[in-house]
Amino acid sequence: MHKLRDAPGDSEEDLRARLETIPAEGRVYVLGLGNTDRADDGAGILVAEALKKRFPHFSFSEHDGIEGTVLDIAERDERSTVIFVDAGDLGLGPGSIKVVRREDIRETEITTHRVAVALMASVLGAHQKESAVICVQPGSIEFMGQVTDPVRRSVGLLVQLLTDLMTARDR
């Protein structure tokens, strides 16, 4: 989970506007991160898995092997943007959403479980690919817990917004 503090959340309108400005051109890939065993920590996976039904070649989750997917996208000869979706500690109310541009990703952590998004964004950048992170503030990250209602609503909103974006850009 990302740790970002003192960042105001985006309204639905802001969010739509910001999403539209990030991928200037080319395909949009969505990569969902997190851990569905820890309640809202799985928000990114839920978004990606929902999108995968409509965009099976452009939406991936942690279950697909994120690092390998990033390498594949990075080395493709095409313009593209990768949007990572993950739970993030924004210091805001549960379900708040924030879009973070690649240059603003400050995460430095790599764990034994996954390579840091900042490293993956750097690898993409080295291949002239754009990237951004959408963070969702979790309400609960209890082990084997349930996804909270505000996060469930935010997941639904993100699926809708990203579907619109991918439909518009992936043709």
Next chain:
Amino acid sequence: MKELNVEALARVEGDGGITVTLDGKKVKSVTLDVHEGPRLIEQLVRGLTPADDLNVIPRICAICTLSHRYAAIRGLEKALGIVPPEKAQLTRELMMLGENVESNSLHTFLLALPDFLGYPSAIAMLNDYGDDVKRALRLKKFGNHVMAVTSGRIVHGENPILGGFGRYPGRKELEEIKLKAHELVPDAVRDVELFASLEYPKYSEADMVFMSVNAPKKQYGYAGESILISNGKEANVEDYKKLTNERVVSHSFAKRSLYQDKTFTVGANARMINMGKRLDGQAADLFKEHFDERWTKNPLLNNLAQAIEMLWSLEHIPDMVDRVLALDNPPIEKPTRENGSGTGAVEAPRGTLYHHYEIKNGLIDVADIITPTAQNLDDIEKHMKLTAERMLAEDKGDEEVRLGLEMVARAYDPCISCATHLVTLKRI
């Protein structure tokens, strides 16, 4: 009295920190403080059927998920009197080779290497060592792929079950794995050469005791029925409690282990010390070239051991694929009893992992898991204390000492999340 803290230990899994208490230049204590909350997973599985247990217990860890699953399968099959078919055993070995490549590539390159090259992280390394980072990511991707093909998916695959596999991997996907493994061997050789060229500081050096499973048929491997100890002794895995002697300490949510009142080490270096002579191929050649007396004293050499081991795993994948493909898919073996007990021991990338079960009337009555990190914690503290003492005696500054301590802790490739599964502890 002064304290030197590493509040949040970066580049390890889970929430832990290091506290060094100093009296002038004298080091009073060094503790690896584990803050990660306990998960009580052994209690969660009580009363479940063994099949349901298998779907819960690997959730303890998303990186050693297959090691946990395999250790649980070994313990449960023993308890239930199941003898798995040869094809199941070989496919399980193949999945362990994949997990080893996946985990060792991530740890050596992205977690440990930045320290040795003077970078704060792999991200900072990218400009100067971009090819190395991408090589690590390619190896990790391949390890993940082997895990997915054998177990059903990358994380928490459910194909390996009691008595066999829900679905055996197909010929086409196995042959692709074989080809890719061949292709990646030169990458793994380059990795060994890189890690062999690093300078390993001597501050942490001291006599060590190493434990690992004894792979059958005098081969190198990641599972076995007995435990090798570097003092020349050998013990049955059912005696795991006598080897690990778990206890609770006040500064940590993870249990600790001592063998005959001494700290001990599990992990790739332990496997190399105990089974290194059994290596073959280029891994054997490189082990012979680079192994020396320091391996028995310096925990930092675990990084080089992991690089050599990753090469061995890659070299063995094609042979394992051939052996799997040579056999027809067997039926799933069923339990022959409803009551019994058994212990499974496997080598997770970061060391020996025990799963012990007692089954009563077909349901889990007792589950006991001892993770590699929990076994290593006392050893980590011992070598960190030596490091702090020796660095301070040389008038090294606080930042240098902090880095020295972090390098020691990271060398063990600790997984703190996994180590804090059990204990309910009152802080004093």
